[in-house]
Amino acid sequence: MIKSIQQFEENGAKNLTGVLEKFLKDPQQQAEFIYGITDSVVQLGLDMIAETFESMDEELRNSGYRRRNWVISRRDETSLITSLGTVRYCKTLFKNKKTGACEYLLDRIMGLESHVRMTEDAQAQMLEEAVDSSYRKGGIRASLSEKVSKQTVKNKIHDLKFHTKPEKIENKKQVSYLYIDADEDHVSLQYLEKKGDITKPRSNTSMPKIAYVYEGAESEAPKSERFKLINPKYFGGIYEGSKGVEQFWREIYEYISATYDMDAIKQIYINGDGAAWIKSGRKFIAGSTFVLDKFHMQKYITAATSHLMDSSEDARSELYGAIHKRAKWMASETFEKILNITENEAQRKKVESSMAYILGHWDGIMQGLRNKETQVGCSAEGHVSHIYADRMSSRPLGWSKHGVHQMAKLRIYKANKGNMLELVRMQKQELPMAVGTEERIYLSSEMFRSESKRLTEEQRYVERITHSIPFPEVKKIAYFKNHIWGL
Known part of the structure; x- marks a missing residue:
């Protein structure tokens, strides 16, 4: 870092002085002043x-x-x-x-x-931006x-x-009670695997699932009518077919059994709209029971009665x-009475449904x-909108099936307060050990003594410049030597 700091003292400081001078002459140009700095x-x-x-590469060469x-x-x-630039x-x-194998050891x-x-x-x-916007x-x-490029991001x-x-x-x-709310979104597909492979009208929709486990709900603030979930944990993605559904519920069960006594x-309550895959959760979550979401119950009752005008x-x-x-x-008889006075065929189908x-x-x-x-009431509809639809289905976007699955996973990861830097680091594959790796034969203290003797006059310049460097060059070299000895 010595040369770059020297160069900044010689040239960068002059540039900053020029930027400052222009600003003092015209204080209204504060944007240019900030851009310049x-x-x-x-x-x-x-x-x-x-x-x-x-300098690290030079240490390797020497x-x-x-x-x-x-x-x-x-x-x-x-x-x-x-993140600064190239x-x-x-x-x-x-x-x-x-072995004759070639490798960039710095990498x-x-x-x-x-x-x-x-x-x-x-x-x-x-990822922080793409998970929310585009x-x-x-x-x-x-x-x-x-x-x-957006292709690189994709x-x-x-x-x-x-x-x-x-x-x-x-x-x-x-805890005495756990709750699982479950639902799914409907996302339009532009293609399945590659463009042009969608032929049937009904095959252009993907339905990523979402479920979340929580311990109940509590008021966000005193006297507030808004509630928040207690310790929610989200799960989601595309899980198709019976095997996919089983895998989905097993992931949820593994979390519950690993987290709770x-x-x-x-009792564990599974709340949802009654879809077969949601109700099947009872087979995989021991001690669970299904509760129909009141929102959907009210929705269907309204659909069956809205055409009755004054009698609705x-x-x-x-x-x-x-x-x-x-x-x-009694409910069955009421539906039959509604059907008896419903003449419109389209409306009859709604009542029957x-x-x-x-x-x-x-x-x-x-x-x-x-x-x-x-x-507690089911809030799955709101979570589908907030976690999935805001990014995937509320706007006219075209997706591939794999793209929907990956974005659903990424949105779930964010909902669980996941750190994007940690996610990036999780992708890293374990690099194979280099042939010829040997045990380290020096202690760090010995390394300090040997390297301190090798400091050049240019390196000692760090001690004399007016801008103090918090990380002495001798330590930098010594710490880096630790890694070289592992090659």
């Missing part, structure tokens, strides 16, 4: 990064320890997109004496795979001075891998009365009437 500081940062990378197993092959120019620097390609030490052209911080910022804006957000998101195994908790939580739980309110009251009396036969829905989910409705003090 930003450009100078960003350039200093890029220069410092590039110089640090090249290392006697490296010469035991590796010889220099050539030196290449390269670049990395960072860093351009040179790095050395080394050849292993035993190994920095944990960079051969195909990576973007640093972790840039990727994290790209691939294009994600490419803009990745770096201050470099635009990443490829990065399509390649993401998400870990589903829950963390092990030594002292599991003890199952013996302490009295009486019909609804009769249906709700049958439900509260737990009299399925509502009748099948209410009577078909009668047990779920009755479960909602039992133990009211331990139950």
